[in-house]
Amino acid sequence: MAKEKKIEEKYVVLDHIEHILLRPQTYIGANKPHTQRRWIPQRNKMIQEELTYVPSFLKIFDEIISNSVDESKRNKKLTRIDVDIDKKTGEISVSDNGGIPVVIHKTHNQWVPEVIFGNLMSGSNYDDSEERVVMGLNGLGSKLTNVFSKKFVVQTCDGKNGFLQVFSENMRVRTQATITKGGTPGTRISYLPDLERFGLKKLDPSHYKLLHKRVVDIAGCNPSVKIYFCGQEIRCKSFEDYVKWYCQDYYYEKSSDGMWSIAVSPSLEGFSQISFVNGSDTYDGGSHVDYISSAIIGPLREYFLKKYKVDVKPSEIKNHFQIFISSTVINPSFSSQTKEKLITEPKDWGYSFQVSQKMINWILKSEIVKSLTDWIVQKKAADQNKLQRQLNKQVDNLKVEKLVDAKAKDRWRCSLGIFEGDSASNSFRKYRDPQTQGSFSLKGKFINVSDIAVQKMTENKELVNLMSAIGLKLGQKATLKTLRWGRIIFYADQDPDGNSIVALLLNFFYKFWPELFDMNFVYKAETPLMVVKSSKMSEDLWFYSMDEFDSWSSGKNLKDFSITYKKGLGALEDDEYKKIIKAPNLVKISSDELSSKKLGVWFGKNSDLRKEELFGLV
Numbered sequence: 001m002a003k004e005k006k007i008e009e010k011y012v013v014l015d016h017i018e019h020i021l022l023r024p025q026t027y028i029g030a031n032k033p034h035t036q037r038r039w040i041p042q043r044n045k046m047i048q049e050e051l052t053y054v055p056s057f058l059k060i061f062d063e064i065i066s067n068s069v070d071e072s073k074r075n076k077k078l079t080r081i082d083v084d085i086d087k088k089t090g091e092i093s094v095s096d097n098g099g100i101p102v103v104i105h106k107t108h109n110q111w112v113p114e115v116i117f118g119n120l121m122s123g124s125n126y127d128d129s130e131e132r133v134v135m136g137l138n139g140l141g142s143k144l145t146n147v148f149s150k151k152f153v154v155q156t157c158d159g160k161n162g163f164l165q166v167f168s169e170n171m172r173v174r175t176q177a178t179i180t181k182g183g184t185p186g187t188r189i190s191y192l193p194d195l196e197r198f199g200l201k202k203l204d205p206s207h208y209k210l211l212h213k214r215v216v217d218i219a220g221c222n223p224s225v226k227i228y229f230c231g232q233e234i235r236c237k238s239f240e241d242y243v244k245w246y247c248q249d250y251y252y253e254k255s256s257d258g259m260w261s262i263a264v265s266p267s268l269e270g271f272s273q274i275s276f277v278n279g280s281d282t283y284d285g286g287s288h289v290d291y292i293s294s295a296i297i298g299p300l301r302e303y304f305l306k307k308y309k310v311d312v313k314p315s316e317i318k319n320h321f322q323i324f325i326s327s328t329v330i331n332p333s334f335s336s337q338t339k340e341k342l343i344t345e346p347k348d349w350g351y352s353f354q355v356s357q358k359m360i361n362w363i364l365k366s367e368i369v370k371s372l373t374d375w376i377v378q379k380k381a382a383d384q385n386k387l388q389r390q391l392n393k394q395v396d397n398l399k400v401e402k403l404v405d406a407k408a409k410d411r412w413r414c415s416l417g418i419f420e421g422d423s424a425s426n427s428f429r430k431y432r433d434p435q436t437q438g439s440f441s442l443k444g445k446f447i448n449v450s451d452i453a454v455q456k457m458t459e460n461k462e463l464v465n466l467m468s469a470i471g472l473k474l475g476q477k478a479t480l481k482t483l484r485w486g487r488i489i490f491y492a493d494q495d496p497d498g499n500s501i502v503a504l505l506l507n508f509f510y511k512f513w514p515e516l517f518d519m520n521f522v523y524k525a526e527t528p529l530m531v532v533k534s535s536k537m538s539e540d541l542w543f544y545s546m547d548e549f550d551s552w553s554s555g556k557n558l559k560d561f562s563i564t565y566k567k568g569l570g571a572l573e574d575d576e577y578k579k580i581i582k583a584p585n586l587v588k589i590s591s592d593e594l595s596s597k598k599l600g601v602w603f604g605k606n607s608d609l610r611k612e613e614l615f616g617l618v
Helices: 016-022 055-074 112-118 141-147 205-221 239-243 287-308 314-318 357-365 367-396 421-431 454-459 461-470 496-512 514-518 546-553 574-582 596-603 607-612
Strands: 034-041 046-053 080-085 092-096 149-157 161-168 178-181 186-193 226-229 232-234 251-254 261-266 272-277 321-327 415-420 437-442 487-491 522-526 530-533 541-543 562-565 585-588
Touching (some): 016 141, 034 205, 046 205, 055 080, 055 141, 055 186, 055 205, 080 205, 112 149, 112 161, 141 149, 141 186, 205 239, 205 272, 239 251, 251 357, 261 357, 261 367, 272 287, 287 314, 287 367, 314 367, 357 367, 367 461, 415 496, 421 437, 421 574, 454 461, 487 496, 496 514, 530 546
Parallel strands (some): 080 226, 272 321, 415 437, 415 487, 487 522
Antiparallel strands (some): 034 046, 092 186, 149 186, 226 232, 522 585, 530 562
8 A cells, every 4th residue: 555645745846947847748748759650851852751759859949940930030131040960969059140139138137148048938929919920929939948958058149249158957057148249140059958858868860850851841931041951951942842842743822922832732641731830830730731621622522423423521532632731820829839730710810821723623633533533433342342242141141032943953954934923923833843943923124224233232122032033143153053043034925015024134134144145044935926726727826926927827818717816924825824834935045146235225324325226135
């Protein structure tokens, strides 16, 4: 059991520096190692590399360089910033040609540079009535860097006086400021990070690369200032030049007031964003990223809905592009001290940006839409495959309605008669061979499957029952092993309606299992249209078309014959019905008689094609 703490141990009072050092995450963000894929510069382009780094270590550098960038927005004479890093000692310095006033602050009776860098909660950004577009907000900034440094050196000159002061031991110790006369305006801040407080033993390559990356960011967002990293100029004449470090296939545009710059490009690895607010790296995005993304996604959703009849989710569209944003926001608010996410609402930005129709037009012709289209096709196929599996599972487990099965185990010997309705198949039961003959009754006109979706097929009970009765599965080739019959036989009325039903069945089988027609599997039983009887004839004459009957009857005295028109199967007499069951006149339907083109004419959407041709399948 833990020993109870004394009151003095339980409740303590820390000074401000002690609190910052004890709870660094409150002030400078995460103080533990992170491992992530990050963009880093390499030979004037960005590459991604998995790095392990401490975010708070990068933050204290950002606080120093942000001071110079902010000052460049106030002082147009500040045109150059230099960053130098000593890899051996870990010392980092940031210099600019601006300069800080070297005068005594009358209220605090300190030199202004000491007020700025040596006093927590000091700075020039406390006037909330002022419209600020700088990175500094709360007066901690560079003092936090001082607190997390073993040594922190401030050198500045305003052109009249020079200033030098050295801080050490996490800002607790400072030298007396040294003041000199004259000199060239400029400021240099050098600091030796207290590496142990970041869990580091030295300035390793990962942190060096990310410091370099941040300097490139600064150059991209501040094209009017010359930026140097370890003596080498980072040339970015515009934010567009910065975008080119990442990609070459992009669309770029700038707002008319110059306050916003936007680029969009295809992404093969999901959505990504590189965004800045007043130069601050909004690594986690925020309202500005959401706003621009939505302005792109909206028109694309409309496009796919109109062209492909697909309502693509915003997140799915977003996965196919990346955006680059350099934005200016007046008095911005962030989710934390580290400023990684903008939370200011668009109405409060002070400046706005509208995605142009030109950008949307470029996107519609770009790899973004091409890859989205491919993805939609693949997704549709995947969805179809899923539905297909569900349908096949239905087929496996179904107790088939309207099926009169055969009993023989040798299924290749068996035939399945497919009839129009129950009444047409009732007599079949009387005359069939129960061992080898079965029947399936259609409820009416069969479904047209030319443009059917698998979803509709799963909902059509008759279609599912027929597949199960025969042993067919979508996406699987029909074989003698999988089929439950040696052949199927269509029994239909010898009229346009009967022919239409047979044609719809042929369309169904040919679309999904064309191999059936090369397996001698599909037949049509010819049923008589006219039956002629006479006492003088040993057997009745059957005619299957009017042309055939007219040819026979020409020149004959028909009074000598009994002639019956058979409207359908229901008009057949028992002996006639028995004949078409026991000894049917079968017509084999082969693939030579069918084609996708021909079936498309008759069952496709274009009705004009059907008006030009007569159907001669059966």
